[in-house]
Amino acid sequence: MAIRSAKLPQAGARQEATADLRRWLSYLAERDRLAIAREGTSLVDQLAAISKKLERDRTVLFPRPDGHDIPVVANLFTTRGSVAESIGVTDEELLARFQEAARKPLPCREVATGPVQDVVHAGNIDLLKLLPIPKHNELDSGPYITAGLLIARNPRTGIQNVAIHRCQVSGPDRIGVLLLPRHTLNYFRMAEEAGDALDIAIVIGIHPVCLLASQAIAALDEDEMEIAGALLGQPIDVVKCKTNTVRVPADAEIVIEGRILPKVREPEGPFGEFPQYYGPRADREVIHVDAVTHRRQPIFHTIVGGGYEHLILGAVPREATLLQHLQRSFPSVLDVRLPRGGTCRYHLVVKINKVSDGETKNIIMGAFGGHYDIKRVVVVDQDVNIDDSDEIEWAIATRFQADRDLVVVSGAQGSKLDPSSRNGISAKMGLDATTPLDSEPLAFKRIHVKGEESVDLTTALQPDQASAYERLGIGIGR
Template sequence: MSLRSCLARLEKQGELVRVRREVDRRFELAAVAKKLDGGPAVLFENVRGFSMPVLVGTEGTKDRVAGNLGVKRHELIDHFARAIGSPVPWTRVSDGPVKAKVIRPPFDIGTLLPVPHHYEKEPAPFITGGMVAARDPDSGVLNASYQRMQLKSGTRCGMYIQFRHLMQIHQKNVAKGRPTEVAVICGMDTAVRLASATWGANIPLDLDEFAIAGGLRGEPIEMVRCETVDVDVPADAEVVIEGVILPDVLEPEGPMAEFTGVYGSTEPKHVFEARCITMREDAIYHDILPFGNEHLLMLGLPYEGVLYRYVKAVIPGLHDVHITPGGCGKFLAALSMTKRHDGDAKNAILCAFGAIRDIKIVMVVDTDIDISNPKELQFALATRVQGDRDIVMIPGTKGNELDPIQDVYDYITKIGIDATKPLARAERFELAKIPGYDELDLKDYLG
């Protein structure tokens, strides 16, 4: 499903609202998007000073993500895990809608694109929804990831690159004395957006994220060659900014409001220099509101697929996994499982920590607990945990660079919580049920 067909579906389902009143991209647009956070997707049709509309919230709820992928909500994790395990390679085509307009320097990115300025202490607008595509110089495999980009002037942006696959690619190029050619994709469907956020222990550098997107779509992604860099991009993208990450050039970047809801610091970061912009004739700028529901889901959902595959391979009794929004879409994982031995839950905890470095807290519960329901998780924590035997702490570990507690202490302590019933006394924890409750339809009584 392309972004355009996704928008048509959302509008038909009443999940898209159009804001026709003029809005300023400086704070006002973000404020309206924040007020609607968790509700419908929003298309801002009249951004002051621009003819290009801005879209926010297409992946704002799990139900919406599932609908965009053509599956049921409860099928999301299995669907994602299958896409990782059986990726569908992309195909190259000669042309596509993203080639309708080709703009070459001189130009100013901030004048051409209505990039929102989200939060008050940010020094400039940030591109938050841009998927950065680069080619590994050794294998030739494409990589896609999210990297925030601070607008500077003209064709120049600051780029915060975390120590993951793109950094590995850039370091290889720097060692060869050359810049890293990249393409920043702004505006795509759910499959490509989620695949670009995939990372973890079973996502190696040579696994092409566009092939994972093909697995999510159920068909190959059609890709076109860029104009000025050795990178392929989806032919149906809205906007693509081609350019290079300069070698051995660092400039002050930040602060930005992170996925943790707090500001980071100003530090020397990499510099991106644009060479060309291609776009659709009637392009839409696709934005992500930092620390919004969509942002946290876009972080957590890809992790769930990775986590499920990794833990399930070791713990066959694993039933479900959930990366909680309250844990910033990264830090808190809830697992439900059927135990065969009382030590199984602790083994699952260790597996989860090994699957994804960013996870700080793992809570394991029985299958009678709905891990997507905070009340039920709190109930399990309050009634099934014996503090001196069920809590595991691993101090002195490396956490996410953008985690404020990691920034303060330069390490984190990972915490595992076994909130499962002890097998020898499981009957003592049986949940009370009312016969006929599940089959009862209130309309028969209140109509």
């Protein structure tokens, strides 16, 4: 396996070379942000444990896991800043760039061939022999494909949808898949009602921007791969699968081609999910695998269930879509965050330039309508740093009163993966942590020490601290 030496662009630049996983790994390696594990790491628990230990530090690549020829990579994103880097923008530009790409998607470009089909396996498929598929959390039911883009075509229109679904390897050529009430399930129901299987492909090992785009809250029949192209500034090259009509990125590492079978349900789970709990075992949809294609010397990407990469992948695209949704009705909305403490799904913080006391509660209700996962919304003023959980708690502590600033909605649709819900039926809570517009000028004026920002500690402190202790009669260890 060779990792290309091509460099990614600096912030603000457009990408020119092929946008694939290897280019991103090359970029990380050049900046000492790619760790290489010892050969032979176990695919059962150990690989995930090492990845989890490094999740906020470095991407990690595992050569020959359990003796397998194909290496595994984890932790493609280790910080919010690395998400911005992947599309060549600053942290401050990230959400606006994603919004722009969602508004102006770039159609894919179909090509005749691509590296992802250099090697083709068809017939007598055994996934665990072909691919190094890890087991992640302690009580997971077995090996899971967690970083695969599941691409399906609308049986009526042919338009594709891209999403990430947890995929349990339950047999040599069989995959149990969790389909939540979103677009893939919609397509499958169309096919199943007609008595047909739904042709799909699972794409593993792709530029991280394609992973990000897959998580956009897009409308039915909006192809997320076109959003990825807009983010990269160039169309995604796609090829037709060998055994069905699904189009997949030509520069991906691995593709599993298959069909979601009609009228078939088999046990899937438990699996460690983003709320930091296990999704339960239940009878779920089943994929039959028809073929596996891959590059020569491919790389397998995995995401540790419930780990940081899992959370941040869902957070940024949702934030961009929710911000656009809110700003459409409320121009006073400045920014939003899905904080890690709320699993990057359930809690939303909204920053506003407040112009009307009543508007805040409308914003809260609008946020609930932005995505059914959201169960708590906190609205704060523009002087609050929404990337700092202490600042958000401070705003609630000093600007919120439950008897006048609380909104509660019971019996609403929520996340089925939230263990506190009742089969996905959830309560919603909104907190208005903004200052009243008619308050006295000093009532909510934040204290400030004049000159704090301009202090230079290199000149303010004595250079030799030990000598200063002696001169002042302070003896260390006395």
